[in-house]
Amino acid sequence: MLYRFAPLHALGRAADSARRARFGDQAAVATYLIDRNINYTNVCTTACRFCAFYRAPGHEEGWVRDTDEILRRCGEAQALGATQIMLQGGHHPDFGVEYYENVFSAIKADFPDLVLHSLGASEVEHMSKISGVTIEEAITRIKAAGLDSFAGAGAEILVERPRTAIAPLKESGERWLEVMEIAHGLGVESTATFMMGTGETNAERIEHLRMIRDVQDRTGGFRSFIPWTYQPENNHLKGRTQASLVEYLRMVAVARLFFDNITHLQGSWLTVGKEVGQLTLHMGADDLGSVMLEENVVSSAGAKHRSNRAELIHLIRTAGRVPAQRNTAYEILTVHDDPAEDPVDDGVVSHYSSWADERLALVEVNGA
Numbered sequence: 287m288l289y290r291f292a293p294l295h296a297l298g299r300a301a302d303s304a305r306r307a308r309f310g311d312q313a314a315v316a317t318y319l320i321d322r323n324i325n326y327t328n329v330c331t332t333a334c335r336f337c338a339f340y341r342a343p344g345h346e347e348g349w350v351r352d353t354d355e356i357l358r359r360c361g362e363a364q365a366l367g368a369t370q371i372m373l374q375g376g377h378h379p380d381f382g383v384e385y386y387e388n389v390f391s392a393i394k395a396d397f398p399d400l401v402l403h404s405l406g407a408s409e410v411e412h413m414s415k416i417s418g419v420t421i422e423e424a425i426t427r428i429k430a431a432g433l434d435s436f437a438g439a440g441a442e443i444l445v446e447r448p449r450t451a452i453a454p455l456k457e458s459g460e461r462w463l464e465v466m467e468i469a470h471g472l473g474v475e476s477t478a479t480f481m482m483g484t485g486e487t488n489a490e491r492i493e494h495l496r497m498i499r500d501v502q503d504r505t506g507g508f509r510s511f512i513p514w515t516y517q518p519e520n521n522h523l524k525g526r527t528q529a530s531l532v533e534y535l536r537m538v539a540v541a542r543l544f545f546d547n548i549t550h551l552q553g554s555w556l557t558v559g560k561e562v563g564q565l566t567l568h569m570g571a572d573d574l575g576s577v578m579l580e581e582n583v584v585s586s587a588g589a590k591h592r593s594n595r596a597e598l599i600h601l602i603r604t605a606g607r608v609p610a611q612r613n614t615a616y617e618i619l620t621v622h623d624d625p626a627e628d629p630v631d632d633g634v635v636s637h638y639s640s641w642a643d644e645r646l647a648l649v650e651v652n653g654a
């Protein structure tokens with residue numbers, strides 16, 4: 287009822303009030319992060335209908351990025367001030383637990399200070415099948431190799447009917463939550479996401495929130511909730527109507543009110559644009575997410591927004607909040623409380639490098 291009928295301004299005001307009550311004397315602050323999303327392969331057996339990033343095994347445009355290239359990108363990210371690496375990729379038919387152990391331990395050996403906030407329940411489900419091990423063993427091993435926390439990707443929409451329609455080969459929403467619950471029990475925290483606007487009903491949107499909230503009541507392992515909007519280009523879900531920006535803002539506000547048990551709520555400037563991202567700070571959000579030195583997955587489906595650190599700081603400040611850089615665990619690293627001390631344009635820009643970059647050392651997997 288709130289989601290559908292509450293006046294937008296009243297809804298935002300209630301959500302903002304809940305945010306201020308939760309953060310107390312820190313309520314003036316809104317945060318951002320510097321990270322890089324590094325894709326290790328676009329080869330995937332799961333063929334989600336909304337995905338513009340993957341290529342089927344054997345496809346001539348399939349690639350695997352070698353470990354040296356991943357390390358080079360980590361080094362670049364660290365030099366630009368990134369604190370976090372988000373490794374994301376397809377469900378490659380050959381990549382079991384061993385692959386991830388090797389990549390994570392190589393990164394941690396060279397860059398012990400970079401936080402590996404990577405993969406998610408879908409990748410764990412996939413690698414455990416490839417290696418023939420339990421979910422518990424897979425998580426324990428990749429954690430030992432260097433994984434710090436799971437990203438919340440792969441949640442899409444957890445409710446069975448719309449999930450089956452857009453990702454028929456992906457694990458069920460219940461299974462996604464089960465894997466996350468196991469991870470939380472093993473000390474690996476995560477975020478939770480929601481890709482809205484692929485044809486789900488309003489009731490299914492709220493059901494998605496309920497499913498996450500019930501798990502959070504048991505584990506407390508979801509650090510934040512990150513709703514974003516489906517991007518409609520270059521994929522197999524033709525003709526779907528995206529969630530409108532007003533629906534998105536209403537979702538942000540309802541999420542703040544509904545998730546009494548999840549501390550942080552992130553606005554997605556990448557998918558809804560910088561101005562709407564800024565508005566989320568008045569609808570209950572306390573965080574604008576990452577500068578994203580690199581992002582290819584959502585961008586390949588049409589997300590065209592770009593930004594940089596100076597601009598995110600400006601957006602937060604002109605929304606009436608004090609900008610602060612955080613780390614993966616939402617600890618404040620730097621408070622930008624004096625505009626005169628703001629970092630100048632220093633190359634900390636989104637999409638610093640793209641997958642089309644000719645410098646990439648790609649290993650063709652087709653027949654290789």
Ligand code: SF4
Nearest residue numbers: 330332333334337376
């Ligand atoms: S969303 Fe992930 S699992 Fe689905 S097709 Fe794309 S890369 Fe594969």
